[in-house]
Amino acid sequence: MNLEVKLAGVTFKNPVTTASGTFGSGAEYEEFVDLSALGAVTTKGVANVPWEGNPTPRIAETYGGMLNAVGLQNPGIELFCERDIPHLKEKNASIIVNVCGRTVEDYVEVVERLSDEPVDLLEINVSCPNVKAGGIAFGQNPDALYDITKAIKAKAKQPIVMKLSPNVTDITEMAKAAEAGGSDALSLINTITGMKIDIHRRKFVLANQTGGMSGPAIKPVAVRMIYQVHKACSLPIIGMGGVMTGEDAIELMMAGATMVAVGTANFHNPRATMDVLDGIKAYMERYHIEDINEIIGCM
Ligand SMILES: Cc1cc2nc3c(=O)[nH]c(=O)nc-3n(C[C@H](O)[C@H](O)[C@H](O)COP(=O)(O)O)c2cc1C
Numbered sequence: 458m459n460l461e462v463k464l465a466g467v468t469f470k471n472p473v474t475t476a477s478g479t480f481g482s483g484a485e486y487e488e489f490v491d492l493s494a495l496g497a498v499t500t501k502g503v504a505n506v507p508w509e510g511n512p513t514p515r516i517a518e519t520y521g522g523m524l525n526a527v528g529l530q531n532p533g534i535e536l537f538c539e540r541d542i543p544h545l546k547e548k549n550a551s552i553i554v555n556v557c558g559r560t561v562e563d564y565v566e567v568v569e570r571l572s573d574e575p576v577d578l579l580e581i582n583v584s585c586p587n588v589k590a591g592g593i594a595f596g597q598n599p600d601a602l603y604d605i606t607k608a609i610k611a612k613a614k615q616p617i618v619m620k621l622s623p624n625v626t627d628i629t630e631m632a633k634a635a636e637a638g639g640s641d642a643l644s645l646i647n648t649i650t651g652m653k654i655d656i657h658r659r660k661f662v663l664a665n666q667t668g669g670m671s672g673p674a675i676k677p678v679a680v681r682m683i684y685q686v687h688k689a690c691s692l693p694i695i696g697m698g699g700v701m702t703g704e705d706a707i708e709l710m711m712a713g714a715t716m717v718a719v720g721t722a723n724f725h726n727p728r729a730t731m732d733v734l735d736g737i738k739a740y741m742e743r744y745h746i747e748d749i750n751e752i753i754g755c756m
Contacts, residue, residue, distance in 0.1 A: 458741055459748040462496070464693045464715045465616035465641035467577050469496040469551055472710065472749060473734045476671075476697045476720025477502055477555035477580060477620075478527065480730075482541035483548065489727040493549035494734070496716055499695075500541060502557035502582050505566040507533035512664040517653050522672025522699070523721055524651050526665035529557045529582075534570045542574050553578045553695075555620070561608050572614035579615050580695070581606075584622040584647045584669075596622035596647070599634035606638025616641035618695060621686075623675075624650050628682045629689035636690045643686060644695035644718070646679045672721040673699040680712045687713025687754050701729065703736015713754040 460471035474497040480486055483498045492498055510530025517524045531537070537554075545552050554576050558564035568579055583596035583605060595601045606619055619635035621628060623646040632643055648669025653662040679698025687694060696714025699721070700706050706717040722729035737749070746752060 458738065458746075459750070460737070462715050462750060462753075464695070465578060465618065467551075467616060469577075469716065471496045471734060471737075472714075472716045473706065473730055473737070474499045474553060474695065474716055474718045475723065475730060476718035477582065478525075478529075479720040479723045482537070483545055483550060484541075486723065486727055487548070490730055492545065495550065495730055497551035497553045497577060498545055499553040499580060499718060500537075500545075500555055501531060502529045502555045503531045503534050503537045503567060504529065504557050504559075505534055505563045505570075507531065507536070514662065514664055515668070517662045517668065519651070519653065519670065519672070519674065521674030522670055523724075524653055524663060524668035524670055525648070526663045526668035528665065531557070534567050538570065538574060542576070546575055551577045553580050553618070555580045555582055557582045561605050564605065564609055565612050568609055568613045568617075572612075576615050578618050578642070579609075579613055580618045580620050580644055581609055582620045582647070584620070584624075594622060594624075596620075596631065597625055599630050602631055603634040603638040606635050606640050610639035618642040618644050620647055621645040621682075622647045623678060623682055623698075629685050632686040632690045632692070636692050640692060642693045642695065642715075643690075644697065645686060646675070646682050646698045649675055649678060671699070673701050673705075675699045676705060676708075680708055683709055683714050684712040684756060700733060703733050703738070703740055706733050706737055707740050707752065710749070710753050711756045713756075715753055
């Protein structure tokens with residue numbers, strides 16, 4: 458049975474990775490997961506300097522998922538390169554680094570710092586607030602997305618994967634802008650903006666008022682968007698959004714994802730990535746599929 462997949466010129470031993478921000482840099486899951494058994498570990502968003510994140514409370518449960526407004530808390534690229542990359546390499550993990558920033562220059566600084574590091578792919582989170590453009594996220598404006606993709610691609614040594622926000626009317630417009638800007642692959646979906654109110658206290662549950670919705674409740678949106686993007690452009694896709702089982706992963710792959718990331722599932726089942734991998738193998742056995750690549754984008 459072949460589980461190997463190729464994405465943006467990089468070969469991964471299987472299609473299962475972690476969704477950024479739900480797995481740290483892997484160390485906190487080592488008790489449960491053999492990091493080298495994953496297709497890759499995708500790390501929490503890292504910026505040029507440390508970010509404190511948002512005030513608490515910044516997590517809330519919802520039906521079939523959760524809201525978070527962690528605000529991209531991270532240790533900054535220096536500590537990340539000194540501490541997290543060597544550790545992941547020691548564990549023989551393939552590495553996808555998720556990059557965040559407030560300005561184009563911030564992103565470029567991180568990407569340049571990573572150029573000599575043993576990193577397989579750079580996943581660029583463009584749902585961060587764009588301070589220079591007055592708070593409009595890069596991921597919600599196709600012109601801004603094109604520009605930032607181009608600027609990052611010009612400096613990046615590793616292939617880049619623009620991570621798309623689902624908080625847009627037409628996801629294919631964003632996918633095409635990233636493709637035109639030179640992105641090597643796309644990942645989708647990031648969280649869907651939501652809100653929760655404590656009716657007894659008449660207060661917002663999250664200090665930030667709004668948060669990003671994730672978990673199984675968003676999976677149908679992810680499947681729909683992956684399908685649309687796969688039809689609209691030719692870039693390979695890392696799919697995520699509500700994957701809990703191997704069958705969920707297969708669904709995203711049939712819609713068009715070459716790799717699949719497991720996110721919120723890790724919080725209630727720290728072995729979720731391993732279970733998803735086992736579930737994919739069980740599905741392949743059941744339907745006599747020799748090569749996982751057969752099912753990618755088959756719909
Ligand atoms: C607590 C939390 C933190 C997250 N942090 C990041 C991040 O740093 N960068 C990023 O691109 N996405 C981040 N995400 C989004 C996930 O990577 C993923 O796109 C989304 O949660 C959908 O997948 P899921 O339903 O499997 O969780 C975060 C999600 C959660 C729940």
